[in-house]
Amino acid sequence: MAKLKTTFFCQNCGSQYSKWQGQCTSCKEWNTITEEVIQKPEKSDWKTPENARKRVSKPLKINEIDTSKEARLNTLDDEFNRVLGGGLVPGSLTLLGGEPGIGKSTLLLQISLQLPYKTLYVSGEESQKQIKMRAERINPTSSNCYILTETKTQHIFKQIEELVPDVVIIDSIQTLHSDYIESSSGSISQIKECTTELIKFAKETATPVVLIGHITKDGHIAGPKILEHMVDTVLQFEGDRNHVFRILRANKNRFGSTNELGIYEMQGSGLREVSNPSEILISQKDEELSGHAIAATLEGIRPLMIEVQALVSTAVYGTPQRSATGFNAKRLNMLLAVLEKRAGFRLGAKDVFLNITGGITVDDPAIDLAVVAAILSSNEDAAVQKDFCFAAEVGLSGEIRPVQRVEQRILEAEKLGFSTIFVSKYNKIALKNTTIKIQLISKIEDLIGIVV
Ligand code: TYD
Ligand code: MG
Numbered sequence: 200m201a202k203l204k205t206t207f208f209c210q211n212c213g214s215q216y217s218k219w220q221g222q223c224t225s226c227k228e229w230n231t232i233t234e235e236v237i238q239k240p241e242k243s244d245w246k247t248p249e250n251a252r253k254r255v256s257k258p259l260k261i262n263e264i265d266t267s268k269e270a271r272l273n274t275l276d277d278e279f280n281r282v283l284g285g286g287l288v289p290g291s292l293t294l295l296g297g298e299p300g301i302g303k304s305t306l307l308l309q310i311s312l313q314l315p316y317k318t319l320y321v322s323g324e325e326s327q328k329q330i331k332m333r334a335e336r337i338n339p340t341s342s343n344c345y346i347l348t349e350t351k352t353q354h355i356f357k358q359i360e361e362l363v364p365d366v367v368i369i370d371s372i373q374t375l376h377s378d379y380i381e382s383s384s385g386s387i388s389q390i391k392e393c394t395t396e397l398i399k400f401a402k403e404t405a406t407p408v409v410l411i412g413h414i415t416k417d418g419h420i421a422g423p424k425i426l427e428h429m430v431d432t433v434l435q436f437e438g439d440r441n442h443v444f445r446i447l448r449a450n451k452n453r454f455g456s457t458n459e460l461g462i463y464e465m466q467g468s469g470l471r472e473v474s475n476p477s478e479i480l481i482s483q484k485d486e487e488l489s490g491h492a493i494a495a496t497l498e499g500i501r502p503l504m505i506e507v508q509a510l511v512s513t514a515v516y517g518t519p520q521r522s523a524t525g526f527n528a529k530r531l532n533m534l535l536a537v538l539e540k541r542a543g544f545r546l547g548a549k550d551v552f553l554n555i556t557g558g559i560t561v562d563d564p565a566i567d568l569a570v571v572a573a574i575l576s577s578n579e580d581a582a583v584q585k586d587f588c589f590a591a592e593v594g595l596s597g598e599i600r601p602v603q604r605v606e607q608r609i610l611e612a613e614k615l616g617f618s619t620i621f622v623s624k625y626n627k628i629a630l631k632n633t634t635i636k637i638q639l640i641s642k643i644e645d646l647i648g649i650v651v
Contacts, residue, residue: 284455
């Protein structure tokens with residue numbers, strides 16, 4: 200047995216030191232360096248040495264490289280496929296991160312159950328019975344999905360060699376541990392080692408591997424940042440736990456764009472794909488209420504109509520309250536200042552509450568105009584016509600600024616039956632034959648009179 204060797208790792212950035220110190224010289228964090236026992240073997244391979252294939256890479260001309268085998272595996276989940284860029288790439292490593300309880304295990308189990316391929320779902324967190332119970336809620340009939348509860352990578356690879364699955368799912372990378380390293384599961388060296396072994400396995404057998412990763416309290420995937428560099432795709436599953444919507448987005452994708460977005464709804468029987476999110480995010484109502492306005496936003500490259508609700512009321516305390524849910528509070532303050540200074544609304548003594556329905560967070564600046572319209576509408580207690588919608592940014596001098604891909608927003612609004620969309624006069628619009636009325640405005644005062 201090799202001599203035990205200890206090293207010091209920064210738990211924040213993964214830097215390695217030969218002795219302990221208070222501050223990490225690389226990321227400048229304090230008290231993040233901990234000692235870990237490592238016992239580097241001569242060889243850490245996913246296969247037992249005697250049957251490991253000898254493979255030597257040779258340089259190839261780029262046009263001689265065969266990509267025909269890279270056909271993607273269709274997961275039969277349109278949202279998941281779209282975010283991946285068209286399906287799972289053979290030999291790729293995908294990392295799915297998200298807060299506890301958001302539905303990572305549910306999503307991947309659901310996909311495993313409907314995959315038309317032999318799938319191995321390895322869980323280090325739940326027992327086979329627990330997984331079976333969950334599977335019965337989602338889809339009681341599936342014959343291609345195997346469940347393994349194991350945390351030691353060497354045992355997992357042994358099972359893989361016998362089963363030869365087409366897809367491997369690991370729930371979660373933080374629970375795995377490799378015999379080659381002595382430190383406990385979830386430590387930086389274990390995560391690094393287990394991921395290296397999985398990458399080797401994935402690349403050598405062209406099997407796609409999907410890992411679940413826990414995230415820390417500040418929203419990063421737990422473990423070294425290196426983990427995100429090692430894998431091919433990093434997906435983030437997010438949403439408000441108290442709301443039913445979940446958003447899947449790609450933070451990194453070696454095989455596709457990171458602009459795509461998948462939307463799911465958590466139901467009693469698993470996650471449902473939401474293929475037309477706009478219809479759900481707009482509350483269905485017959486009467487017109489003040490303080491509501493619809494914004495035509497883009498989430499990634501997908502147009503999305505969302506409802507903005509504002510409540511303006513006389514401040515009870517000396518300092519007026521400003522609160523925004525799903526919208527940047529600083530931006531709200533800026534818009535209020537613009538309304539006060541450029542359009543003469545006395546909002547200084549008013550409480551202003553803003554809410555984006557559906558529990559989603561929007562950072563598209565094109566939502567500004569809808570926010571302003573909702574605030575004005577609530578302030579005057581006059582409803583915005585319910586078939587109006589908005590897509591423009593508001594500048595500091597009250598000018599209405601153009602937004603990107605305005606045509607896409609207009610077409611989405613038209614599809615959903617809106618009669619008028621308000622956009623900036625400075626947007627170049629090359630659309631013809633639209634039935635929706637495109638109202639061009641250039642400054643914030645133009646809204647007054649039209650909207651309220
Ligand atoms: P889970 O997949 O265990 O989350 P994670 O792996 O990200 O920690 O998701 C758990 C939540 O989802 C749990 O609070 C219960 C809920 N849920 C449903 O609402 N419907 C379902 O069909 C399932 C399986 C879970
Ligand atoms: Mg889980």
